[in-house]
């Protein structure tokens with residue numbers, strides 16, 4: 389049977405980062421990817437522009453469904469922060485730049501430049517890349533892992549001393565991530581927390597927004613509540629749809645609430661966050677006095693989008709106070725999300741309590757995890773790819789160290 393030192397399962401962001409980071413002298417490395425190309429999802433990130441990291445990387449920007457282990461994530465993020473990822477790509481010939489919101493992109497604004505650079509590096513290191521090779525079974529026998537996978541010549545098995553499982557989550561299954569690979573971790577005794585879609589559009593009660601389909605509002609303040617508790621408050625764009633709301637602000641909000649949507653979640657939209665209630669009230673009072681030709685239900689026209697002005701007026705009734713109150717607090721009951729197929733990220737995964745600070749399994753020696761397979765998800769803005777990077781580099785460093793020690797022991801170095 390074919391035998392390798394290290395097998396990386398999953399040729400997405402984390403798999404590519406790991407394969408491009410394992411030090412020389414690690415023995416034969418094989419990378420399995422079920423799709424026909426490496427890094428297909430990476431090439432589609434950030435609307436094709438590749439928002440790879442963020443200047444504000446910190447533990448506070450990440451979530452876990454299970455218990456959060458600061459020792460694991462915190463250490464990885466400290467060791468491999470934003471300067472580290474910039475240096476990493478610079479060494480691969482890709483310049484990263486930061487936009488006004490702290491988001492880090494390749495200066496080409498093409499996510500594919502990231503993927504191309506990683507693919508080139510992986511290939512120059514002689515990593516044995518197997519495409520259209522879906523791993524279907526993973527077992528440990530004695531000191532080695534037996535990996536069963538589909539190939540053009542039927543099912544095959546290889547043996548590996550070390551395995552990195554980085555098969556992603558359950559979000560966006562058109563990129564090869566349908567959640568089925570969690571069974572590989574479970575087969576080796578690992579748990580998987582409850583899974584939820586995150587960075588996703590939200591379904592809401594549509595009674596008050598039926599006329600707003602397709603309208604985009606820039607820089608609205610969105611507050612999300614679970615019951616009486618404010619889960620987050622942030623400013624961004626909203627797009628009204630036939631099922632509810634989408635847009636940058638909604639994707640960001642979903643990270644804070646998606647596992648609790650059925651616990652009475654609601655959104656409160658402030659359409660004029662930079663105008664105080666008092667100022668808006670006195671402005672409308674003057675308008676009512678001075679612009680006599682303006683019908684009551686159109687008082688907000690010219691202040692917010694006309695369609696929105698009418699929707700607010702319809703909801704508020706005729707009193708000016710109510711008009712102001714609804715403009716500053718347009719409430720929508722959340723009824724769900726568009727689900728995993730539309731989500732960018734999965735909340736949940738292999739619990740952090742089951743890995744050590746090198747993301748090695750506490751249950752099975754030699755088994756490592758990186759990226760979205762783990763129970764960690766980040767806010768919108770480059771945090772998820774950054775975690776794929778930081779965890780993969782942490783694992784590559786640990787595997788590299790072990791592997792070099794093994795080589796020394798065998799007199800191969």
Ligand SMILES: Cc1cc2nc3c(=O)[nH]c(=O)nc-3n(C[C@H](O)[C@H](O)[C@H](O)COP(=O)(O)OP(=O)(O)OC[C@H]3O[C@@H](n4cnc5c(N)ncnc54)[C@H](O)[C@@H]3O)c2cc1C
Nearest residue numbers: 398400401402422433434439523556564759760770772773
């Ligand atoms: C449309 C979209 C846009 C996004 N934009 C951003 C962004 O701008 N910034 C950001 O930080 N994050 C973004 N994300 C999230 C980010 O892409 C993911 O968090 C990141 O790719 C996770 O990396 P990963 O390596 O863990 O998983 P993935 O990149 O999902 O890779 C997992 C790989 O494993 C393969 N695989 C699965 N099962 C098997 C198996 N059994 N055998 C072999 N291979 C298998 C899959 O085919 C896949 O290629 C976006 C996601 C989407 C869908």
